[in-house]
Amino acid sequence: MKIEADAHELGFDTNRLARISSHFQGYVDQGLLPGWQLVVSRGGQVVYHDTYGRRDIENGLPIESDSVYRIYSMTKPIATVAAMMLYEEGRFKLKDEVASFIPSFADQRVYRSGASTNPTTEGITSPMQIWHLMTHTSGLTYGFLNSHPVDAMYRAAGFEWGNPPGADLEACTDIWAGLPLLFQPGSEWNYSNATDVLGRLVEVISGQSLDVFMRERIFEPLGMTDTAFFADAARQERLGALYIPDPDPAKGKKAMRMDMMGNAALSEPAMLSGGGGLVSTAADYHRFTQMLLNRGELDGVRLLGTRTVEYMATNHLPGGAELAQFGRPLFSETDFEGMGFGLGGSVVIDPAATKVLSSKGEFAWGGAASTAFWVDPVEEITALFLTQLLPSSTHPIRPEFKQLVYQALVD
Numbered sequence: 001m002k003i004e005a006d007a008h009e010l011g012f013d014t015n016r017l018a019r020i021s022s023h024f025q026g027y028v029d030q031g032l033l034p035g036w037q038l039v040v041s042r043g044g045q046v047v048y049h050d051t052y053g054r055r056d057i058e059n060g061l062p063i064e065s066d067s068v069y070r071i072y073s074m075t076k077p078i079a080t081v082a083a084m085m086l087y088e089e090g091r092f093k094l095k096d097e098v099a100s101f102i103p104s105f106a107d108q109r110v111y112r113s114g115a116s117t118n119p120t121t122e123g124i125t126s127p128m129q130i131w132h133l134m135t136h137t138s139g140l141t142y143g144f145l146n147s148h149p150v151d152a153m154y155r156a157a158g159f160e161w162g163n164p165p166g167a168d169l170e171a172c173t174d175i176w177a178g179l180p181l182l183f184q185p186g187s188e189w190n191y192s193n194a195t196d197v198l199g200r201l202v203e204v205i206s207g208q209s210l211d212v213f214m215r216e217r218i219f220e221p222l223g224m225t226d227t228a229f230f231a232d233a234a235r236q237e238r239l240g241a242l243y244i245p246d247p248d249p250a251k252g253k254k255a256m257r258m259d260m261m262g263n264a265a266l267s268e269p270a271m272l273s274g275g276g277g278l279v280s281t282a283a284d285y286h287r288f289t290q291m292l293l294n295r296g297e298l299d300g301v302r303l304l305g306t307r308t309v310e311y312m313a314t315n316h317l318p319g320g321a322e323l324a325q326f327g328r329p330l331f332s333e334t335d336f337e338g339m340g341f342g343l344g345g346s347v348v349i350d351p352a353a354t355k356v357l358s359s360k361g362e363f364a365w366g367g368a369a370s371t372a373f374w375v376d377p378v379e380e381i382t383a384l385f386l387t388q389l390l391p392s393s394t395h396p397i398r399p400e401f402k403q404l405v406y407q408a409l410v411d
Helices: 014-029 072-088 130-135 149-156 169-177 194-206 210-222 259-266 282-293 306-312 397-406
Strands: 035-042 045-056 109-113 120-123 243-245 255-257 339-341 346-348 363-366 372-376 381-386
Touching: 014 035, 014 045, 014 397, 035 282, 072 130, 072 194, 072 210, 072 282, 072 306, 072 363, 130 194, 169 194, 194 210, 210 282, 282 372, 282 381, 372 397, 381 397
Parallel strands: none
Antiparallel strands: 035 045, 035 381, 109 120, 243 255, 339 346, 346 363, 363 372, 372 381
C-alpha cells in the first residue's frame, strides 16, 4: 500500500501521526508482538501506512505491505454484508425465523439450570429470527468462552478453537441447533457463532457455497484479490506465523509461536466459517472498509444501497440499549460501555461513555489475533491494525490505536 494524500491537507498533524508507530514499535521491541501493519485513511485516501517487525520471527521474515493475515472475526462484517446483499434482493426479511431456512433450528430448547451433562431446559417462546444472528442476540454461544454450562456442551461437541474433524458448515450448524440456547432469542446479547449460522443461511438462500458467494459477489467485484478461506500456495509465503503470549509468567507475555492453530490456514477447511475463517491483506480489507465508508460503493461497484449500510451501522439492541446493559459481561471483540451493536459490528452510541476518543456512529469489529478496524462516518476516517497474536484480549491495542489516531487530528 502507499500513502495517497498529504496528511496535513486532510486535517492530520504528521508528527502526531508518527506517535502511532513509535508507540506500537515498543510492543515489538519488547517481544510482545511479532510485528504489525496499520493503515489510516480519511475521505477515502490513505494518509498513514506503516509496518514494523516480522511476520515470522523464527525465520526472520519481515512484515511487508502485502503480508497475509488470519483476520478471524473480522470475517463477520463481510459475512453480514453477504447476507444483506440477499436481503436487498428480497430473499428474506430480518424478522424471518431461522428455522424457515434451516429446519434443524425448529423446536429448540433454552437452558434453565443444571450441569452441562444433565441440564434442565425449557421450550423456546420467541423463535430465533435472522436479525438475532446478525446482532448476537440469538442465544447461541462459543465454546471458548468457558463461562457457562452450555459453553461446555459446545466444547464436548468439538467446538472450542476448532470444529469436529471433517464437519462442514451444514453439519456444524445442525449440531449447534441441537444444543440448548443460553437465553430466549432477543432477550440478551452474547458473543457467539451466530455469524457462522448466518453464513449457512447465505448458502441455503443463494444456492452457492459461502466461499463461492463471497468470491463472486464481494471479493472479485471489490478487487480483494488475496482474501479467501485459506492461504493457497501462492499466498503461503506471505502468510504470517501465529503467536500467543508465553504462558510462563517469568516470560512476561513474550510472543510464542503457535503452529498448531496457525497451520489451519494453510489448507482448505471443511467448515467455511463466516464468523472467523478468512485470511486477508491490509490492501484488501482497506477496500472493504472504503466500501462501507462510501455507503455501499467503491470505484463504481455497488454492493449495497446507501440506506442499507446506514441501517447496519445503527444500534439494533432492543430499546437502544448499550452492551453494558444488555450484554453478558463476557469476552467479545469490543468494550461494552457506550457501545451498541448493529448488523455485523459494534456501534458507538455514546463516545463519552466509551472513555476513548471516538465518534458517534463508528462501526467496528476485531479479530482473535489482535486485528481491528473501524469506520467513522463523521470524520470520514477508516483505520486498520493487523498483527497475529492470540487472543486479542492480551494487550489493549484497540483503545490505544484509536486514541493515537484521533489525537493526530488538528483540523
